[in-house]
Amino acid sequence: MSGENNIQIGLLGLGTVGRGVYRIITGNAENIKRKVGAGLEVKKILEKDTAKLRDLEIDLSKQTTNIEDIINDPEIKIVVEVLGGIKPTLDYVSRALENGQSVVTANKDMIATHGKQLFALSQANHADLLFEASVGGGIPIISTLKQCLAANRITQIIGIVNGTTNYMLTKMTEEGSDFTEVLQEAQAKGYAEADPTADIEGYDAARKLAILASIAFNSRVVLDDVYVEGITKITASDIAYAGELNYIIKLLAIAKETGDGIEVRVHPTLIPYNHPLATVNDVYNAIYVTGDAVGDTMFYGRGAGEMPTASAVVSNVMDAARNLLHEVPGIISCTCYEEKPVKDMGATQVKYYVRLNVTDKPGVLASIACAFGDKEVSLASVLQKQTDGNNAEIVLVTHKVREKNMQEALEIIKHLSSVNEVANFIRVEGE
Amino acid sequence: MSGENNIQIGLLGLGTVGRGVYRIITGNAENIKRKVGAGLEVKKILEKDTAKLRDLEIDLSKQTTNIEDIINDPEIKIVVEVLGGIKPTLDYVSRALENGQSVVTANKDMIATHGKQLFALSQANHADLLFEASVGGGIPIISTLKQCLAANRITQIIGIVNGTTNYMLTKMTEEGSDFTEVLQEAQAKGYAEADPTADIEGYDAARKLAILASIAFNSRVVLDDVYVEGITKITASDIAYAGELNYIIKLLAIAKETGDGIEVRVHPTLIPYNHPLATVNDVYNAIYVTGDAVGDTMFYGRGAGEMPTASAVVSNVMDAARNLLHEVPGIISCTCYEEKPVKDMGATQVKYYVRLNVTDKPGVLASIACAFGDKEVSLASVLQKQTDGNNAEIVLVTHKVREKNMQEALEIIKHLSSVNEVANFIRVEGE
Numbered sequence: 001m002s003g004e005n006n007i008q009i010g011l012l013g014l015g016t017v018g019r020g021v022y023r024i025i026t027g028n029a030e031n032i033k034r035k036v037g038a039g040l041e042v043k044k045i046l047e048k049d050t051a052k053l054r055d056l057e058i059d060l061s062k063q064t065t066n067i068e069d070i071i072n073d074p075e076i077k078i079v080v081e082v083l084g085g086i087k088p089t090l091d092y093v094s095r096a097l098e099n100g101q102s103v104v105t106a107n108k109d110m111i112a113t114h115g116k117q118l119f120a121l122s123q124a125n126h127a128d129l130l131f132e133a134s135v136g137g138g139i140p141i142i143s144t145l146k147q148c149l150a151a152n153r154i155t156q157i158i159g160i161v162n163g164t165t166n167y168m169l170t171k172m173t174e175e176g177s178d179f180t181e182v183l184q185e186a187q188a189k190g191y192a193e194a195d196p197t198a199d200i201e202g203y204d205a206a207r208k209l210a211i212l213a214s215i216a217f218n219s220r221v222v223l224d225d226v227y228v229e230g231i232t233k234i235t236a237s238d239i240a241y242a243g244e245l246n247y248i249i250k251l252l253a254i255a256k257e258t259g260d261g262i263e264v265r266v267h268p269t270l271i272p273y274n275h276p277l278a279t280v281n282d283v284y285n286a287i288y289v290t291g292d293a294v295g296d297t298m299f300y301g302r303g304a305g306e307m308p309t310a311s312a313v314v315s316n317v318m319d320a321a322r323n324l325l326h327e328v329p330g331i332i333s334c335t336c337y338e339e340k341p342v343k344d345m346g347a348t349q350v351k352y353y354v355r356l357n358v359t360d361k362p363g364v365l366a367s368i369a370c371a372f373g374d375k376e377v378s379l380a381s382v383l384q385k386q387t388d389g390n391n392a393e394i395v396l397v398t399h400k401v402r403e404k405n406m407q408e409a410l411e412i413i414k415h416l417s418s419v420n421e422v423a424n425f426i427r428v429e430g431e
Numbered sequence: 432m433s434g435e436n437n438i439q440i441g442l443l444g445l446g447t448v449g450r451g452v453y454r455i456i457t458g459n460a461e462n463i464k465r466k467v468g469a470g471l472e473v474k475k476i477l478e479k480d481t482a483k484l485r486d487l488e489i490d491l492s493k494q495t496t497n498i499e500d501i502i503n504d505p506e507i508k509i510v511v512e513v514l515g516g517i518k519p520t521l522d523y524v525s526r527a528l529e530n531g532q533s534v535v536t537a538n539k540d541m542i543a544t545h546g547k548q549l550f551a552l553s554q555a556n557h558a559d560l561l562f563e564a565s566v567g568g569g570i571p572i573i574s575t576l577k578q579c580l581a582a583n584r585i586t587q588i589i590g591i592v593n594g595t596t597n598y599m600l601t602k603m604t605e606e607g608s609d610f611t612e613v614l615q616e617a618q619a620k621g622y623a624e625a626d627p628t629a630d631i632e633g634y635d636a637a638r639k640l641a642i643l644a645s646i647a648f649n650s651r652v653v654l655d656d657v658y659v660e661g662i663t664k665i666t667a668s669d670i671a672y673a674g675e676l677n678y679i680i681k682l683l684a685i686a687k688e689t690g691d692g693i694e695v696r697v698h699p700t701l702i703p704y705n706h707p708l709a710t711v712n713d714v715y716n717a718i719y720v721t722g723d724a725v726g727d728t729m730f731y732g733r734g735a736g737e738m739p740t741a742s743a744v745v746s747n748v749m750d751a752a753r754n755l756l757h758e759v760p761g762i763i764s765c766t767c768y769e770e771k772p773v774k775d776m777g778a779t780q781v782k783y784y785v786r787l788n789v790t791d792k793p794g795v796l797a798s799i800a801c802a803f804g805d806k807e808v809s810l811a812s813v814l815q816k817q818t819d820g821n822n823a824e825i826v827l828v829t830h831k832v833r834e835k836n837m838q839e840a841l842e843i844i845k846h847l848s849s850v851n852e853v854a855n856f857i858r859v860e861g862e
Contacts, residue, residue, distance in 0.1 A: 020724070024582050024724055028582065028583075028584060028723075031584065031649070032581075032582065034649070034766065034768045035581055035649075035766055132579065138722075138724070138725035138726065138728065139728060140575050140578075140579030140580065143574070143575075143578065143579050144571050144574075144575070144579070147571075147574065147746060147749075147750060148563070148571030148574050148575070148743075148746050149571065149742065149746060150463075150466055150745075150746045150749050150750075151455050151459065151463065151741070151742050151744075151745035151746045151748075151749060152459075152742055152746075153459060153462065218462070218465070218466075274710075276710065276731060279705075279707065279710055291569075291742060292459075292738075293451070293455055293569070293738040293739065293741055293742035293745075294569035294732060294733065294738070294739050294742035294743075295569065295732065295733045295736075295738070295739055296732065296733070297569065297570060297730075297731060297732035297733075298729075298730075298731040298732070299728075299729075299730055299731075300707060300728060300729040300730070300731070301725060301726065301727065301728035301729070302725065302726045302727070302728075305726075307723075307724040307725070307726070308724065308725050308726055310582070310724055311580065311582050311583055311722060311724035311725035312579075312582075312725075313582075314581075314582030314724075315578060315579050315580060315581045315582045315583075317582075318578075318581050318582060319578060319581075322762060322763075323762075326759045326762050328757045328759050328762070331753060331754075331757050331759070332753075335465065335466055337465045
């Protein structure tokens with residue numbers, strides 16, 4: 001395997017993705033060499049757990065627990081970071097870039113939060129910093145936005161970028177089951193973590209959206225800019241009502257460039273049942289991108305897992321290796337050359353689905369409609385269902401309205417004497 | 432617009448796509464410059480029709496009818512070929528490459544037939560030859576296969592790559608209308624040409640498949656290697672029966688790497704109604720790609736049209752320009768470094784849908800089943816429908832079987848006394 005002309009790699013971490021990376025680099029070595037023009041060789045692996053190396057029959061001389069053995073080895077030209085987390089990873093990656101090593105990372109937390117400083121380091125040191133695997137697992141969306149759709153002004157991205165919640169919502173839709181039940185099932189299957197907060201509260205999707213929006217709109221968007229709402233309030237009855245109205249509920253990561261700023265928001269969303277994203281089920285991800293020239297496009301695939309994520313990492317390593325061979329690392333640089341304002345959530349204009357529990361007596365619908373009307377919320381459709389002798393459920397979908405007006409209307413409606421509860425309200429997109 | 436550091440472009444043809452290319456290069460100039468690191472400027476346009484330049488308010492000094500003004504101008508670094516056809520285009524492109532000019536082309540005919548010699552020229556002269564727009568219009572599938580999925584061994588590509596026939600089959604499915612009727616409608620709308628042969632007989636899809644398969648399998652596949660069957664024999668009743676069996680009929684371009692050679696074939700195909708390709712409707716295209724690491728992925732968008740195609744062309748021009756600036760044109764080279772055999776169609780193993788017109792008398796199904804059995808064709812499902820007093824229609828779906836056996840069985844069945852006609856047989860994929 002060793003060869004003088006091989007490009008030497010330092011691998012940080014031999015967890016799930018690191019294992020996949022090692023397997024592809026060794027298992028597909030000949031094709032990689034033909035495509036790149038030189039072989040790839042993992043010289044050192046930062047990993048405490050010797051069993052993980054033994055498991056892949058890796059020579060233990062490659063193991064190290066000292067990061068200096070990688071970032072201070074001038075023979076190592078590419079550092080592959082699949083450790084995750086910010087500490088100490090950010091420090092490792094920064095120092096590798098400062099030493100002129102190209103870096104390939106799958107770390108969405110780090111890129112979404114510290115991207116700006118890392119890209120500055122990459123540019124100053126003429127080193128590649130590639131991060132395809134940070135969004136959408138094996139789906140090539142970063143390169144697509146940076147190169148393949150580069151001629152476009154991207155106007156909108158709507159993504160299903162979290163496999164855990166998509167699996168859960170798919171199950172809830174197919175089986176009519178409730179949130180808690182499905183979460184337990186997802187945890188049992190290993191699709192959801194013991195602490196599922198990052199997934200079900202939307203933070204994982206929000207990090208990925210910050211990365212996508214930064215590239216699409218050429219303006220740095222960070223995690224804190226993103227409005228985030230998870231799926232914990234979605235009930236089986238919301239999904240059933242949505243179905244009656246020909247909608248599917250998905251957790252969507254939405255970025256739009258509007259005349260008055262960038263919208264970046266993650267929230268459960270009703271989309272029409274015939275929208276291309278509506279049939280993206282289970283742990284699959286898909287990113288729906290609209291450009292001024294290309295129109296509507298969609299990129300679909302597995303958003304996580306050992307081999308899909310490793311596919312993206314190793315493809316990036318091959319690009320970095322080719323750039324090193326041709327002495328042009330950093331040829332595709334950061335493109336956040338503008339500073340666009342991020343719009344306040346209150347100024348967003350969307351449609352809403354609202355579910356209300358009311359006391360079933362004359363005039364209740366009139367009082368609700370009146371409150372909406374006062375705030376310029378106009379209604380597109382209304383369903384009313386008796387739930388028991390005294391109570392009814394009213395489900396309505398509005399026309400497009402400013403979020404601020406909607407919130408004000410709901411505040412009034414909440415206090416109407418005949419309204420027991422504003423049971424849920426969910427935004428509607430894709431029409 | 433003019434500037435010393437701009438990269439000069441020669442545009443061959445100001446037809447539909449050429450017009451889109453010019454509009455993007457001028458309309459999105461500032462963003463392009465920021466992303467590439469230099470501006471792009473169209474210096475000369477090979478176009479006889481002055482009205483086309485006037486229509487876009489292009490200075491007539493840019494017009495030429497002499498190809499030498501472009502390929503012999505050392506200031507012109509990138510030649511954009513959107514003329515189409517082989518003669519004289521192949522000569523123009525060859526000479527541009529020989530002169531070291533980078534070439535961006537949307538010409539699937541030329542690449543599918545003469546790719547080998549052109550890539551050799553590109554490599555010998557260190558010039559880029561980029562052709563993203565030749566397949567899938569605005570969908571970035573060439574770059575995806577060459578770079579983003581480079582770490583994978585691609586095992587299969589299934590594409591809807593012809594918008595005209597997909598529009599027609601969608602209409603037939605939605606409206607129950609027949610082929611001739613829908614063709615006339617497609618021609619009236621401008622979706623089908625006056626001579627629709629290339630589309631409806633599958634040749635357009637076959638050219639695109641040759642290009643995709645060459646990249647996916649690292650082995651040159653040319654048009655003549657592809658088995659081609661169009662959609663002219665598909666009837667409203669086939670579509671209805673397919674629907675009853677939970678299938679949709681699509682014209683698919685299929686490439687598979689099997690243990691004993693490459694399969695490349697274009698034919699109408701039944702796919703399960705819940706396959707991701709089944710909901711790709713109207714003029715949209717999609718390419719479903721399976722890799723050993725990434726698993727199943729799909730890339731969806733508009734497969735034709737002025738602006739989508741121009742999006743792919745200009746994104747390629749931006750890559751070529753960046754490569755020129757960094758003095759690495761040709762950095763992504765041709766990857767047909769293997770020579771894999773193309774499998775004989777008779778050796779292909781698929782499932783089949785068969786529709787038979789029979790005389791409705793005892794023993795007819797037994798004689799048919801017997802003939803299939805003799806040729807080792809086993810049946811997965813059978814539908815029998817009375818059509819009038821004496822005749823019936825039998826629709827059956829087989830298990831996987833070698834094409835050769837299937838053809839032999841059908842030859843015998845055709846001559847059974849109770850069989851009036853083998854009305855249709857269509858291959859089944861995606862299960």
